[in-house]
Amino acid sequence: xxxxxxxxxxxxxxxxxxxxxxxxxxxxxxxxxxxxxxxxxxxxxxxxxxxxxxxxxxxxxxxxxxxxxxxxxxxxxxxxxxxxxxxxxxxxxxxxxxxxxxxxxxxxxxxxxxxxxxxxxxxxxxxxxxxxxxxxxxxxxxxxxxxxxxxxxxxxxxxxxxxxxxxxxxxxxxxxxxxxxxxxxxxxxxxxxxxxxxxxxxxxxxxxxxxxxxxxxxxxxxxxxxxxxxxxxxxxx
Amino acid sequence: xxxxxxxxxxxxxxxxxxxxxxxxxxxxxxxxxxxxxxxxxxxxxxxxxxxxxxxxxxxxxxxxxxxxxxxxxxxxxxxxxxxxxxxxxxxxxxxxxxxxxxxxxxxxxxxxxxxxxxxxxxxxxxxxxxxxxxxxxxxxxxxxxxxxxxxxxxxxxxxxxxxxxxxxxxxxxxxxxxxxxxxxxxxxxxxxxxxxxxxxxxxxxxxxxxxxxxxxxxxxxxxxxxxxxxxxxxxxx
DNA sequence: CGAAACCTTGACTTAGGTCAACAAAAGTGG
DNA sequence: CCACTTTTGTTGACCTAAGTCAAGGTTTCG
Numbered sequence: 001x002x003x004x005x006x007x008x009x010x011x012x013x014x015x016x017x018x019x020x021x022x023x024x025x026x027x028x029x030x031x032x033x034x035x036x037x038x039x040x041x042x043x044x045x046x047x048x049x050x051x052x053x054x055x056x057x058x059x060x061x062x063x064x065x066x067x068x069x070x071x072x073x074x075x076x077x078x079x080x081x082x083x084x085x086x087x088x089x090x091x092x093x094x095x096x097x098x099x100x101x102x103x104x105x106x107x108x109x110x111x112x113x114x115x116x117x118x119x120x121x122x123x124x125x126x127x128x129x130x131x132x133x134x135x136x137x138x139x140x141x142x143x144x145x146x147x148x149x150x151x152x153x154x155x156x157x158x159x160x161x162x163x164x165x166x167x168x169x170x171x172x173x174x175x176x177x178x179x180x181x182x183x184x185x186x187x188x189x190x191x192x193x194x195x196x197x198x199x200x201x202x203x204x205x206x207x208x209x210x211x212x213x214x215x216x217x218x219x220x221x222x223x224x225x226x227x228x229x230x231x232x233x234x235x236x237x
Numbered sequence: 238x239x240x241x242x243x244x245x246x247x248x249x250x251x252x253x254x255x256x257x258x259x260x261x262x263x264x265x266x267x268x269x270x271x272x273x274x275x276x277x278x279x280x281x282x283x284x285x286x287x288x289x290x291x292x293x294x295x296x297x298x299x300x301x302x303x304x305x306x307x308x309x310x311x312x313x314x315x316x317x318x319x320x321x322x323x324x325x326x327x328x329x330x331x332x333x334x335x336x337x338x339x340x341x342x343x344x345x346x347x348x349x350x351x352x353x354x355x356x357x358x359x360x361x362x363x364x365x366x367x368x369x370x371x372x373x374x375x376x377x378x379x380x381x382x383x384x385x386x387x388x389x390x391x392x393x394x395x396x397x398x399x400x401x402x403x404x405x406x407x408x409x410x411x412x413x414x415x416x417x418x419x420x421x422x423x424x425x426x427x428x429x430x431x432x433x434x435x436x437x438x439x440x441x442x443x444x445x446x447x448x449x450x451x452x453x454x455x456x457x458x459x460x461x462x463x464x465x466x467x468x469x470x471x472x473x474x
Numbered sequence: 475c476g477a478a479a480c481c482t483t484g485a486c487t488t489a490g491g492t493c494a495a496c497a498a499a500a501g502t503g504g
Numbered sequence: 505c506c507a508c509t510t511t512t513g514t515t516g517a518c519c520t521a522a523g524t525c526a527a528g529g530t531t532t533c534g
Contacts, residue, residue, distance in 0.1 A: 068378050070472050076378040091367035096374055119356040122363050129366040130328035136373040137333055141305050141313040143380035144432030148522065187481060195381030200522055202482055219481065219531080235307055385490065424513060437490055439514055456499085456513065 030058050033118055035110035046099040046107070053090040055109045056125075059083055062105025063184050066097040067192065077193035078139075079132065080185075086128045088112075102184045143195045146235050151194040152204040153233035156181065156214070160227055177227045183220040267295050270355055272347035283336040283344070290327040292346045293362075296320050299342025300421050303334040304429065314430035315376075316369065317422075323365045325349075339421045380432045383472050388431040389441045390470035393418065393451070397464055414464045420457040 031037070037060065040046065046057065049068060059081050066079040066087060078097060081087060089112075090096050115121050142151055157163055159181045183190065191198045205222075208214045213230050215223040224230055231237060268274065274297065277283065283294065286305060296318050303316040303324060315334060318324060327333050352358050379388055394400055396418045420427065428435045442459075445451045450467050452460040461467055468474060 066374070068374060070378065070382060071474065072472075074382045074472075076381040078374040078377045089363075089367045089370075091364065091371050096371045119359065122356065122359045126326075126359050126362045126366065127328065129363065129370060130326045133326075133366060133370060133373065134328050134333045136370065136377070137303070137305060137315045139377060140315045140373070140380060141307065143377060144313040144429075145307060145311045186479090192381075197523060198481080199483085199524080203522090206482070235309075235311075237308065423511095434491060435513080436492080436515085440490090443514070 030056070030108040030110040030121075033110055033121055034114055035108045038107050038109055040101045040105045040107060042101055042104050044101045046101065047088070047095050049095055049098045051095050052093055053088060053095050054112060055088055056086060056112055056115050057088040057099070058086045058108040058110075060106040060108055063102040064099055064105060064107075065102055065185075065189065065193070066099050068097050075192045076195065077189060079136070080193060084128070085132060086125065089125070089129070102189070148194075148196055148200050148204050149207070149233055150235035151196060152190075152201060152208070153230050154235070155190065155194055156222065156224065157227075157231055157234055159183070160224070163227055163231060179224045179227050181222045181224065183222065185220065187219070267293070267345040267347040267358075270347055270358055271351055272345040275344050275346055277338045277342045277344060279338060279341050281338045283338065284325070284332050286332055286335045288332050289330055290325060290332050291349060292325055293323060293349055293352050294325040294336070295323050295345040295347075297343040297345055299344075300339040301336055301342060301344075302339055302422075302426065302430070303336050305334050312429045313432065314426060316373070317430060321365075322369060323362065326362070326366070339426070385431075385433055385437050385441050386444070386470055387472035388433060389427075389438060389445070390467050391472070392427065392431055393459065393461065394464075394468055394471055396420070397461070400464060400468060416461045416464050418459045418461065420459065422457065424456070 035058070040062075046064065047053075061083055064081040064085075064087065065077050066081070067075055067077040069075050079085075079087070080102070087097075087099055088095070110121075115125070142154055146154065160179050185193070187198045187201050190196075191201045194201065205214070205216060208230075209216050213225060213233070215225060217223060272295070277299075283301065284290075298320055301318040301322075301324065302314050303318070304312055304314040306312050316322075316324070317339070324334075324336055325332070347358075352362070379391055383391065397416050422430070424435045424438050427433075428438045431438065442451070442453065445467075446453050450462060450470070452462060454460060
């Protein structure tokens, strides 16, 4: 019942539950380049799609999603970012997505003009963008070719460090192989990320529960009973 | 009946039909950095998913697709590249996609070690990657949230320079507003790009034909009768 | 405690997938 | 240049995964 991250739910950082950063934030933090750290609340909009692109952002702590809207209100969450990821580069003078926090977050911000100048920063950018691109490729497979169950299984597996997704290392060994997750997303946000409806996400989660693959402690707090068997449901094995 | 690109079908370059390059290849061509130009035939594999990533590629002429396979054979085409686009950066030591030509193509290749060194190249990379990222974001919306008709309409609109997609400039004016397209993709490739089946793509194309929106001259050669009315079907207006 | 937001479940509908037959191109080799 | 095979595309009949609509149940929070 009690989770490893003792402390106020929805607040205290849960080290075990957040994945290892892909880029190395400490070494490449924008602070060295004149960036400033900004704190955001949960569900705060950092910028809107269509706004003029002024700054480059690096997520230091917490979680951020990028999404796009169609005129009739359909939404697609195109990226869910983790510490170390960068965003705000639009390739034009307007942001192509809306950026909104999923948790309270610490974000390093740096003027785009600064970015132009620094070679070191360009190098970091290339590396980060390449990584995010690979994630987008994999997400395209999910959106274009996977069933609802495979989408949800893949989504959950991505929250397990070093499992699911790109650098999956397979079953760590025998042992019980369980894992606690905090999603930090509502069913609607998950649905909009996975290209499903809220009802379908809910049904798949209930089904995984019924089949004993997961245990749902709170809506956004899920225990994977056997990481391995969930991994088998991602369509990638 | 006769197309503007007089000449052998399937061979002669059709300038009106290829979109304006997003990155500027002439200025940033790898040749300056010690890259070498390589010619590929149609449907040649440049590298396979999982192969060690050795080189960075810049598409100079022709068309290339990147795709990923699931173990059971399902395929998702994750990018369709145009001249000026770069590929081959994997962010790890293995390529995350297979790269295959759609036409015969000229490609500049440069050793990844070279890339590490050059600041100018890094700058180019950042710009190209940012642009490709924006395209991937938009494609995620297509895959996650659009209907079959909207997907096909969006796909066709993307082949019209300056229309559909990111930098759509709306109806150029009155006039007839027609346009000739060469797809350079089979129905299977289109289906795998749009997250549909071959039958659905075929049905949608037939339907657009029946409704007088397009005229199908050959399977991969389509005339848009009224660009504007097709644009209305993309879900973006 | 009560309102609002969020989640779950059931009954029903439908867009797009599957399977199968056939048609039309595009190669191939004599 | 013409049979012949292979590949690619179209269409119809049917099926099903996931969407829609609607009713209730839980959480969360003022």
